[in-house]
Amino acid sequence: MEGIRVKISNQIAVAVALLAAAPASAAVRVDQLGYAPGEHKTAYVIGHARVHRFTVVDTAGHVVLRGHAGHSRRWNRRYRYVQPLDISALHATGHYRVHAGGARSPVFRVAPAPRLFGPRVADAVTFFQAQRDGAEVIVGALQRRPAHLHDRRLTVYRHPRYDGPDSDVIRGRSLKAIGGPVDLEGGWMDAGDFIKFTHTTAYAATLLFVAERELGAAAPPTLDPEARFGLAWLDKAWDEQSRTLMLQVGIGSGNAAGTFLGDHDVWRLPERDDALTGRENRYLRRRPAFRANAPGRPVPPNLAGRVSAAFAAAAQLDAAARPDRARRELATAAEVYGAAKTSHVHDVATALPHAFYPESSWRDDLELGAAELSLAARALGDPRAATWRADAERWAAAYIARESGHDTLNLYDTSALAHAELIHAGTADPGLLIWDLRAQLLRGLRTARRDPFHAGVTYDDFDAAPHAFGLAATAALYHRLTGKDRFDALGTAQRDWALGANAWGASLMIGVGSRFPRCPQHVVANLRGSRDGRPPYLTGAVVNGPNDKSLFADGLGEFFSEGRTCPPGGGDRFKRYTGRGSRYVDDVRSWQTVEPAIDFTAAAALAFALGATS
Numbered sequence: 254m255e256g257i258r259v260k261i262s263n264q265i266a267v268a269v270a271l272l273a274a275a276p277a278s279a280a281v282r283v284d285q286l287g288y289a290p291g292e293h294k295t296a297y298v299i300g301h302a303r304v305h306r307f308t309v310v311d312t313a314g315h316v317v318l319r320g321h322a323g324h325s326r327r328w329n330r331r332y333r334y335v336q337p338l339d340i341s342a343l344h345a346t347g348h349y350r351v352h353a354g355g356a357r358s359p360v361f362r363v364a365p366a367p368r369l370f371g372p373r374v375a376d377a378v379t380f381f382q383a384q385r386d387g388a389e390v391i392v393g394a395l396q397r398r399p400a401h402l403h404d405r406r407l408t409v410y411r412h413p414r415y416d417g418p419d420s421d422v423i424r425g426r427s428l429k430a431i432g433g434p435v436d437l438e439g440g441w442m443d444a445g446d447f448i449k450f451t452h453t454t455a456y457a458a459t460l461l462f463v464a465e466r467e468l469g470a471a472a473p474p475t476l477d478p479e480a481r482f483g484l485a486w487l488d489k490a491w492d493e494q495s496r497t498l499m500l501q502v503g504i505g506s507g508n509a510a511g512t513f514l515g516d517h518d519v520w521r522l523p524e525r526d527d528a529l530t531g532r533e534n535r536y537l538r539r540r541p542a543f544r545a546n547a548p549g550r551p552v553p554p555n556l557a558g559r560v561s562a563a564f565a566a567a568a569q570l571d572a573a574a575r576p577d578r579a580r581r582e583l584a585t586a587a588e589v590y591g592a593a594k595t596s597h598v599h600d601v602a603t604a605l606p607h608a609f610y611p612e613s614s615w616r617d618d619l620e621l622g623a624a625e626l627s628l629a630a631r632a633l634g635d636p637r638a639a640t641w642r643a644d645a646e647r648w649a650a651a652y653i654a655r656e657s658g659h660d661t662l663n664l665y666d667t668s669a670l671a672h673a674e675l676i677h678a679g680t681a682d683p684g685l686l687i688w689d690l691r692a693q694l695l696r697g698l699r700t701a702r703r704d705p706f707h708a709g710v711t712y713d714d715f716d717a718a719p720h721a722f723g724l725a726a727t728a729a730l731y732h733r734l735t736g737k738d739r740f741d742a743l744g745t746a747q748r749d750w751a752l753g754a755n756a757w758g759a760s761l762m763i764g765v766g767s768r769f770p771r772c773p774q775h776v777v778a779n780l781r782g783s784r785d786g787r788p789p790y791l792t793g794a795v796v797n798g799p800n801d802k803s804l805f806a807d808g809l810g811e812f813f814s815e816g817r818t819c820p821p822g823g824g825d826r827f828k829r830y831t832g833r834g835s836r837y838v839d840d841v842r843s844w845q846t847v848e849p850a851i852d853f854t855a856a857a858a859l860a861f862a863l864g865a866t867s
Contacts, residue, residue: 279304279354281338282706285753285766287362287369289864290346293742296338297706297754298353299328307338307353312360318343322353326705328756329832335705335756359753359767367471370865374464375473376764376793377858381461382479383777383791384851386449386523387439389482394789395781400523401447404438404502407542412605413504419608421505421515428504428513428541435542437502440486444850445775446516447523448503451490451545452603452610455559456664457855458483459621462566463670464862471865477570484567484582487560491585496592498552498560500545501605504536520813522780545602551594553602558618559667561590565625572632583629587637590622612665614656620648621671627678638678645675646682653689661693661709662723663716664852669693669723670859673730683734690731694740697724697747706755707746713834715845717798718761721747722856729863748860756830757799757837762857763849764792772819772841774848779841784819794849795857801845802836809842816841 279300288294298304303325309318323337338351343363351358362369382391387404390397409432414424440449441457461480465472490499506515514533529538546552564586571579603610623645630638652668660666672686680686697709710720728744731737746754753760753768760766763773771786773779778791812818819841820826827837837846 279356280758281351281353281356281358282754282756282758283351283358283361284749285359285361285760285768286373286748287364288343288745289366289369290344290363292341292745294340294343295707295746295749295754296340296351296353296358297335298322298338298356299332299335299756300354300356301331301333302354303334304336304354307351309340309343309349309351312348317345317349328705329830331829332756332832337707359758361766366867367865370861371468371471371473373762373765373793373861374468374858374865375475376762377795377854377861378461378473378475378479378793380763380791380793380795380849380854381441381457381483381851382475383794384441384443385439385482386442386447389439394792395777397777398522398524401526401540402438403527403539405436406434407437407502407540408433409435410541410543412543415606416509421517421606421609423504423506423508423515425508428508428536433542435489435492435499437486437489437499437542439482439489440502441483441851442523445773445778445844445848446505447526447776448501448505448516449486450501450604450610451487451499451556451560452612453664453850453852454483455487455556455563456667457851458487458563459559459566459625460670460855460859462563462570463674464859466566466570467862467866469866472862481567484563487563488585491560491589493585493588495548496552496588497548498545498556498589498592500543500556500602502542503540504605505609507533507536520776520779520815522777543605546592546594552589552592553615554593554595554598555601555603555612555615555618557589557593558615558620558622561586561622562618562625564589565622565629568629569625569632572629576633579629579633583626583633583635586622586626586629590619590626593619593622595619610664614652614660614666614668616648616652616656617666617668617671620645620652621667621674623648624671624674624678628674631678642675642678642680645671645678646680649675649686653685657689657692658696661697661720662727663719663856669727669730673734676734687731687735690727690734694724694727694731694743697727698740698743701743701746706750707743708750708755709743709747710750712799713801715797715800716853717800718751718795719853719856721751721798722795722853722860725751726856726860726863729860729867732867733863748864751795751798751857755799756832757827758830759827759837759839761796761798763790763794763796770794770796770839770847772839772843772847774841774844776816779816779819784817784821791849793854795853796847796849797845797853799835799837799846802831802834804845805836805838805843809838809840812842
């Protein structure tokens with residue numbers, strides 16, 4: 254009997270090995286949201302053998318387009334061939350599938366740009382609503398409840414020391430109270446946890462206001478109140494009397510001794526924190542607040558630039574109908590901008606620890622702040638418009654001379670938006686700004702030409718999805734400013750990649766398409782949402798996307814005992830598509846790939862707003 258068991262076991266092992274070595278079946282990848290009629294449209298077929306032809310069928314099964322597959326590129330050992338399928342001739346509105354190599358794509362649609370992209374801005378706003386903290390939460394699909402009401406009266410602490418440059422574990426007893434109380438109730442939780450950052454809030458609010466301005470009357474009715482919810486928290490973060498800007502609420506981890514816990518140490522709903530007991534929970538129950546600058550000292554320039562930009566962008570929208578409010582917003586923007594440290598800048602402030610958001614640039618933020626100030630002043634008839642425009646021109650030239658050439662539009666580099674806003678403000682010489690926008694797009698284009706899916710981003714590193722949406726937004730801005738369509742196809746390809754036209758066939762925005770993240774690294778979504786891709790889920794959230802496969806070398810770790818295992822049956826349905834040094838894992842433990850964030854989603858909102866009005 255034992256011999257029979259061994260024989261069967263060996264046969265199973267052989268079968269498993271053969272299955273693992275078997276050629277991969279083909280798969281077809283498309284932008285699962287769809288395409289506007291006049292856009293360049295590319296689908297992809299991946300598999301173990303070359304494909305020669307493809308067809309596109311409508312919902313009735315009728316063939317509406319035939320074509321030849323393009324030149325193949327390699328992805329990994331299993332999927333040796335990636336071939337583009339040009340479906341640009343598809344102009345009629347409707348729903349379609351692409352068939353190639355014995356496989357068929359998910360359903361996608363062709364529709365006018367406003368109908369296709371406009372609703373996605375509303376989806377992005379829904380995510381921000383789910384991120385609300387404090388008393389004014391919106392219940393929504395995930396049954397949010399008021400949380401962190403103790404944030405109305407917080408103690409201010411000195412910046413702590415950490416166990417290492419990449420650690421958020423606080424060293425010893427370095428968390429020392431130095432002031433307070435301060436009111437920082439409200440605002441948006443930053444990502445999948447409950448910490449709040451001025452750095453990301455200001456960036457997100459600015460992009461939401463610009464998206465609202467671009468959409469005009471077509472803006473979803475939820476957009477303005479949500480952007481102003483973020484702005485109201487920034488107003489609390491700025492103390493005009495002491496000229497102090499708050500940096501952050503909450504800590505990531507506790508200390509190594511475990512005498513106190515941080516936000517990442519406990520998996521729980523945010524509304525539980527106010528009632529937690531026990532000394533180890535003291536910084537969850539009453540969270541530490543941290544300043545960006547000491548009273549009377551200059552504000553870190555990156556923060557001063559983006560916070561002033563948010564207030565000035567709001568003032569532009571208020572100038573015609575609410576001029577009194579607009580003037581107050583402009584005054585706050587001017588105060589924050591005027592408090593910036595602008596000389597002998599050795600570092601910037603983003604978060605504690607800095608490794609959470611390792612930004613180094615700052616001149617782009619000052620350019621953005623000055624450009625928005627100029628636009629707001631012009632809208633209000635304020636004579637300072639020319640002065641701030643000159644400031645923006647000076648910071649733009651300094652950015653291009655010292656910081657340009659390393660990044661494209663995202664949380665860490667706002668220059669593309671800053672350049673566009675400065676041109677909008679009426680700079681006399683836009684040539685240098687257009688040159689730098691073109692240089693950023695050319696960097697993306699060079700990367701895209703080497704990539705089988707025409708992605709202009711590095712997806713074996715963090716922030717692939719927001720970089721893709723940032724490039725899409727930059728391409729749209731470039732077209733508006735120059736009237737040239739040179740980078741239109743590049744911009745479309747980045748949106749396509751982020752929404753499913755990638756190796757994994759995964760849309761990186763929850764709710765878009767049929768294969769979006771089911772298990773985001775997000776506490777509320779995990780505890781209150783579904784785990785099968787059906788509602789309720791974290792609508793509109795954009796996740797990081799694929800990342801360096803070496804980050805998963807030690808596995809994903811254990812599930813929090815208080816959380817819900819997701820995926821329910823375990824396993825990694827995307828593992829076979831790991832390639833070119835990158836991996837994508839849809840698992841609640843995978844913060845590296847499926848944690849959403851407000852800066853990711855704001856970039857998508859801006860890209861969709863520009864797409865809807867192109």
